[in-house]
Amino acid sequence: xxxxxxxxxxxxxxxxxxxxxxxxxxxxxxxxxxxxxxxxxxxxxxxxxxxxxxxxxxxxxxxxxxxxxxxxxxxxxxxxxxxxxxxxxxxxxxxxxxxxx
Amino acid sequence: xxxxxxxxxxxxxxxxxxxxxxxxxxxxxxxxxxxxxxxxxxxxxxxxxxxxxxxxxxxxxxxxxxxxxxxxxxxxxxxxxxxxxxxxxxxxxxxxxxxxxxxxxxxxxxxxxxxxxxxxxxxxxxxxxxxxxxxxxxxxxxxxxxxxxxxxxxxxxxxxxxxxxxxxxxxxxxxxxxxxxxxxxxxxxxxxxxxxxxxxxxxxxxxxxxxxxxxxxxxxxxxxxxxxxxxxxxxxxxxxxxxxxxxxxxxxxxxxxxxxxxxxxxxxxxxxxxxxxxxxxxxxxxxxxxxxxxxxxxxxxxxxxxxxxxxxxxxxxxxxxxxxxxxxxxxxxxxxxxxxxxxxxxxxxxxxxxxxxxxxxxxxxxxxxxxxxxxxxxxxxxxxxxxxxxxxxxxxxxxxxxxxxxxxxxxxxxxxxxxxxxxxxxxxxxxxxxxxxxxxxxxxxxxxxxxxxxxxxxxxxxxxxxxxxxxxxxxxxxxxxxxxxxxxxxxxxxxxxxxxxxxxxxxxxxxxxxxxxxxxxxxxxxxxxxxxxxxxxxxxxxxxxxxxxxxxxxxxxxxxxxxxxxxxxxxxxxxxxxxxxxxxxxxxxxxxxxxxxxxxxxxxxxxxxxxxxxxxxxxxxxxxxxxxxxxxxxxxxxx
Amino acid sequence: xxxxxxxxxxxxxxxxxxxxxxxxxxxxxxxxxxxxxxxxxxxxxxxxxxxxxxxxxxxxxxxxxxxxxxxxxxxxxxxxxxxxxxxxxxxxxxxxxxxxxxxxxxxxxxxxxxxxxxxxxxxxxxxxxxxxxxxxxxxxxxxxxxxxxxxxxxxxxxxxxxxxxxxxxx
Numbered sequence: 085x086x087x088x089x090x091x092x093x094x095x096x097x098x099x100x101x102x103x104x105x106x107x108x109x110x111x112x113x114x115x116x117x118x119x120x121x122x123x124x125x126x127x128x129x130x131x132x133x134x135x136x137x138x139x140x141x142x143x144x145x146x147x148x149x150x151x152x153x154x155x156x157x158x159x160x161x162x163x164x165x166x167x168x169x170x171x172x173x174x175x176x177x178x179x180x181x182x183x184x185x
Numbered sequence: 186x187x188x189x190x191x192x193x194x195x196x197x198x199x200x201x202x203x204x205x206x207x208x209x210x211x212x213x214x215x216x217x218x219x220x221x222x223x224x225x226x227x228x229x230x231x232x233x234x235x236x237x238x239x240x241x242x243x244x245x246x247x248x249x250x251x252x253x254x255x256x257x258x259x260x261x262x263x264x265x266x267x268x269x270x271x272x273x274x275x276x277x278x279x280x281x282x283x284x285x286x287x288x289x290x291x292x293x294x295x296x297x298x299x300x301x302x303x304x305x306x307x308x309x310x311x312x313x314x315x316x317x318x319x320x321x322x323x324x325x326x327x328x329x330x331x332x333x334x335x336x337x338x339x340x341x342x343x344x345x346x347x348x349x350x351x352x353x354x355x356x357x358x359x360x361x362x363x364x365x366x367x368x369x370x371x372x373x374x375x376x377x378x379x380x381x382x383x384x385x386x387x388x389x390x391x392x393x394x395x396x397x398x399x400x401x402x403x404x405x406x407x408x409x410x411x412x413x414x415x416x417x418x419x420x421x422x423x424x425x426x427x428x429x430x431x432x433x434x435x436x437x438x439x440x441x442x443x444x445x446x447x448x449x450x451x452x453x454x455x456x457x458x459x460x461x462x463x464x465x466x467x468x469x470x471x472x473x474x475x476x477x478x479x480x481x482x483x484x485x486x487x488x489x490x491x492x493x494x495x496x497x498x499x500x501x502x503x504x505x506x507x508x509x510x511x512x513x514x515x516x517x518x519x520x521x522x523x524x525x526x527x528x529x530x531x532x533x534x535x536x537x538x539x540x541x542x543x544x545x546x547x548x549x550x551x552x553x554x555x556x557x558x559x560x561x562x563x564x565x566x567x568x569x570x571x572x573x574x575x576x577x578x579x580x581x582x583x584x585x586x587x588x589x590x591x592x593x594x595x596x597x598x599x600x601x602x603x604x605x606x607x608x609x610x611x612x613x614x615x616x617x618x619x620x621x622x623x624x625x626x627x628x629x630x631x632x633x634x635x636x637x638x639x640x641x642x643x644x645x646x647x648x649x650x651x652x653x654x655x656x657x658x659x660x661x662x663x664x665x666x667x668x669x670x671x672x673x674x675x676x677x678x679x680x681x682x683x684x685x686x687x688x689x690x691x692x693x694x695x696x697x698x699x700x701x702x703x704x705x706x707x708x709x710x711x712x713x714x715x716x717x718x719x720x721x722x723x724x725x726x727x728x729x730x731x732x733x734x735x736x737x738x739x740x741x742x743x744x745x746x747x748x749x750x751x752x753x754x755x756x757x758x759x760x761x762x763x764x765x766x767x768x769x770x771x772x773x774x775x776x777x778x779x780x781x782x783x784x785x786x787x788x789x790x791x792x793x794x795x796x797x798x799x800x801x802x803x804x805x806x807x808x809x810x811x812x813x814x815x816x817x818x819x820x821x822x823x824x
Numbered sequence: 825x826x827x828x829x830x831x832x833x834x835x836x837x838x839x840x841x842x843x844x845x846x847x848x849x850x851x852x853x854x855x856x857x858x859x860x861x862x863x864x865x866x867x868x869x870x871x872x873x874x875x876x877x878x879x880x881x882x883x884x885x886x887x888x889x890x891x892x893x894x895x896x897x898x899x900x901x902x903x904x905x906x907x908x909x910x911x912x913x914x915x916x917x918x919x920x921x922x923x924x925x926x927x928x929x930x931x932x933x934x935x936x937x938x939x940x941x942x943x944x945x946x947x948x949x950x951x952x953x954x955x956x957x958x959x960x961x962x963x964x965x966x967x968x969x970x971x972x973x974x975x976x977x978x979x980x981x982x983x984x985x986x987x988x989x990x991x992x993x994x
Contacts, residue, residue, distance in 0.1 A: 086828070087830055087834045087874070088941075090936050090939055090941065091838075091936075092875070093935040094932040095871075097934070098842060098928045098931065098932055099841065099842065100927075100928075100931065101924050101925075101927040101928030102842070102845040102848075103845070103849075104807070104924055105849055105920055105921060105923075106848060106849030107807045108804050108807045108808045108920040108923075108924075109804075109912065109920045109921070110908070111912060114896065114899065114903075114905065115848075115857050116803075117896075118848055118857055118858060121892070122845060122848055122849075122864065125864070125865065125868050125888070128868070128880075128884075129868055129871060129872075132871075132872055132875050132880060134941075134942070135875075136876055136877070137942065137944065138945065139944045139945060139946060139947070140945070141949075141952070141953075141957055141958065142961070144879070144953065144958055144961075145958070145966050147877075147880050148958065148962065151883060151884070151887050151888060152887075152977065154892065155887060155888075155891065155977070155980075156976055156979075156980030156981075157980070158892045158895060158896070159981065160980050160984050160987065163984040163985075163987035163988040165899065166902075166988045167987050175905060178802055178804070180801075180803075181800060181801030181802050182801060184799045184801030808920060808923065811927060812923060814927060815923060818930045819930055821934060
């Protein structure tokens with residue numbers, strides 16, 4: 085008996101939750117960023133699982149695009165972190181709080 | 186059959202004058218307005234004469250009625266805007282337009298050097314329009330429109346030279362005091378309207394009121410009569426609302442003559458005459474009217490004894506003479522009251538115009554202590570003024586003699602009259618003679634007490650001013666002959682003419698002897714007053730000074746008008762301001778501002794709490810997202 | 825009960841993935857977090873293969889693990905980031921962990937018990953998940969998105985260069 089698709093989805097859900105915790109928990113912006121990548125991967129897993137379940141390639145196409153965009157986002161995001169680090173010499177999210185009232 | 190549409194032209198002529206002065210005259214020369222203004226009033230007078238001739242031809246009690254248009258048509262209430270020319274309103278219209286015309290002509294001379302004369306004639310024409318509406322209106326509503334209109338014009342004209350604060354203040358005072366009276370008047374009208382309406386009679390028309398007067402109970406008549414009289418005390422300057430009239434002398438003298446002597450102030454008297462059927466139902470109201478009239482006559486005469494401004498003396502004299510008219514109304518002698526109204530219009534108008542002539546010739550001086558000896562310099566003014574003084578003092582054979590005597594007789598003999606009222610009237614007549622001749626002697630006799638420059642330039646006034654003086658002087662002599670005492674020649678034709686509209690009340694048979702005796706007493710009183718004035722101001726001028734020094738307290742009280750203005754200021758005016766201040770402090774600042782500001786503060790407070798969500802810390806936001814996602818998934822989980 | 829090879833592999837790989845995911849978020853040193861993430865990516869690639877998505881699995885390894893994670897490590901090394909010194913307050917940590925636990929439990933519960941998988945349309949294509957079928961889908965049905973994505977990559981590249989540049993030199 086093959087693994088039912090619900091198991092894959094549940095696993096993806098748990099990975100997603102772990103990534104979410106990471107975003108909220110860690111104060112180092114780079115680790116936050118990595119947690120976001122983790123969440124993206126969980127989503128990719130879910131897409132592929134459903135694609136398999138539906139016998140449709142569309143899910144995998146979406147994953148392709150997600151990966152592309154994740155790459156672009158990683159590049160730009162890290163560039164921003166670099167620029168911000170140059171100004172404030174800190175990677176602590178708790179100290180980057182000027183966008184408030 | 187006469188075309189009653191001509192009545193509306195009596196109103197329209199002044200209206201045309203108003204429009205002309207408002208829109209056309211500013212583009213033309215000032216002279217054009219001094220021609221058009223009097224011309225319109227003259228035209229109205231001519232039309233009134235034609236209407237009067239038609240009225241004369243009608244049977245007794247007839248009237249010309251011009252129903253112009255339907256004004257209010259709401260449910261039961263149908264009020265038409267209409268004009269009614271009966272005996273009473275006919276006489277009033279002739280007086281208003283006739284004397285008004287003379288005063289307009291006079292004004293062309295008086296206001297010749299004033300830059301703003303166009304505005305003056307505009308207001309004068311507007312006044313004529315309103316006064317004629319008042320007199321000719323066939324419903325109490327249209328009457329009230331005119332009533333308010335003359336009040337407005339009075340305000341505008343008193344404060345004509347508005348650049349000086351006291352003139353504007355005098356105008357305001359007149360309007361505000363009038364307004365207080367008007368409140369009472371409106372309450373009376375509404376009470377009458379609703380009470381009759383409760384019985385199914387929904388009307389505001391004078392003729393219909395009169396026709397349904399059996400539906401008016403005595404109590405209602407008393408209440409309405411007194412309330413309407415409150416309005417009359419305001420408009421006609423009786424106690425307690427007379428205080429605006431002396432201040433109103435701040436306006437140009439033609440205004441004082443027209444509005445505050447001949448026409449507007451008589452509106453209250455006319456009102457009682459119009460509503461005479463109502464007052465006939467309430468002896469109480471009549472007694473109140475008579476009492477206040479007599480008291481005012483005496484009260485104002487005492488104040489006039491010591492005033493030093495020529496116009497102020499005449500102002501208090503007007504208040505006093507109006508008191509006589511109300512005395513007549515109050516004893517049921519309505520036609521006699523209107524008779525005195527007419528003669529008073531002649532001689533008081535003449536007195537004011539004469540005073541204006543004096544002021545004009547003396548370059549603006551109004552203090553009689555600085556006048557004197559003008560007899561030679563201003564002969565026409567002097568002679569006409571003297572004739573008017575004789576008329577007002579009740580010198581026999583002048584017009585005032587007949588009208589005042591008739592009032593005094595009725596005050597004694599009428600069923601509503603009382604000897605006390607008569608006595609007050611006679612005493613006030615003596616005072617009247619005294620202060621009027623005091624005025625005459627101080628102004629025209631003796632040495633000129635003005636400074637050298639003014640005395641040099643004192644001159645007689647131009648014909649535009651002296652001609653009306655002459656006409657009014659003639660009227661002041663012959664005007665009384667329409668109302669002779671009963672057994673003289675043709676008797677009292679005036680009252681007979683007015684009888685269908687103004688029934689003679691409380692008329693009883695009296696002996697010729699009584700009437701002659703009373704007449705003799707009043708002649709004696711007048712003579713005594715004149716003689717005293719002659720003694721005090723021509724023969725022995727030092728007496729007044731000694732008397733005023735000896736009776737310092739009394740003199741001060743009279744000179745300061747019994748401090749009534751100060752009393753009102755402290756109580757009514759002060760009270761109003763105190764109330765306004767309290768309302769401002771409590772209602773406006775505390776409640777309203779507090780509420781509005783309070784709402785603002787609440788918003789500020791709660792936003793300062795919500796603001797704390799914006800920490801700027803991304804992780805806090807991330808946790809919020811997390812929470813939201815949990816909730817959404819939870820929802821799907823449960824369904 | 826008998827479990828096939830697929831189930832064993834699934835549970836094993838899944839467990840490792842979860843453990844390394846915890847490693848990503850919990851390890852104080854960023855480099856170790858990055859390495860844990862690489863391990864997680866590997867596990868997910870294996871799961872892709874289990875799901876007949878070979879091309880996507882290769883792409884995952886090449887692009888994600890090979891390029892993106894290398895970039896992360898570059899930046900960490902460039903900035904010379906050491907152990908995380910500051911520690912978040914305990915209350916915060918507990919709240920977040922609690923929320924995460926709830927979310928994970930919710931998701932797992934939902935998918936395991938309340939979720940009915942959609943019905944498949946037709947039989948499975950024997951080429952399912954291969955390079956050809958992926959390429960076929962990309963260049964026919966989704967060609968527009970493909971082209972736009974390339975523009976996106978160009979823009980991102982330009983943006984990254986501009987942002988990371990030092991301000992003073994031209």
